[in-house]
Amino acid sequence: MQIGDTAPDHADTRSTTLFSDRLAAVGRRDLPHDPTTWDGFASLAHVVVSRRGRTRDRIDDLLDTQHRRRHVAFTVPTLALALGAVAAHPLLTVAPETLTGHVLPAHLRTYPLPGPTPPVPAVLAWHARHDRDAAHHWLRGLITTTLTPAP
Secondary structure: OEEEOOOOOOOOEEEEEEEEEOEEEEEEOOOOOOOOOHHHHHHOEEEEEOOOOOOOOHHHHHHHHOOOOOEEEEEEOOHHHHHHHHHHOOOEEEEEHHHHOOOOOOOEEEEEOOOOOOOEEEEEEEEHHHOOOHHHHHHHHHHHHHHOOOO
8 A cells, every 4th residue: 555646557556536735845944045936946955755766756847847957865765764864954855735744843844835836646556456355445444534634
């Protein structure tokens, strides 16, 4: 089971969209540049979350529209590792706002991105072999109930 921003395209994988969210930058409160401006955002070193080790994502597409590039210091497979890196160093990562808003230590904060971005879906995915597994069904329900915003 995983939560990502795209539905897997494998025939043996199931998925459901839990919610859509805005992206936000996350970094220390004492960053040397203001990440809410294009120049400040691009001048900071970034940690990219990618399970496949990709260094380019939708943020680079956004920067391309502003004729800017960023320096990716490294990639990590999970948001938890990215948050650990930005807590220890003057780095920046980008994450769904809802997933970071309540779990950040006091010396970290979210920053609005310098420009608008389309909403990003939070997609819960699992292998089809777990469809009839009662414990797995319960866990999917708990995750859905916990993460789906109230109407």
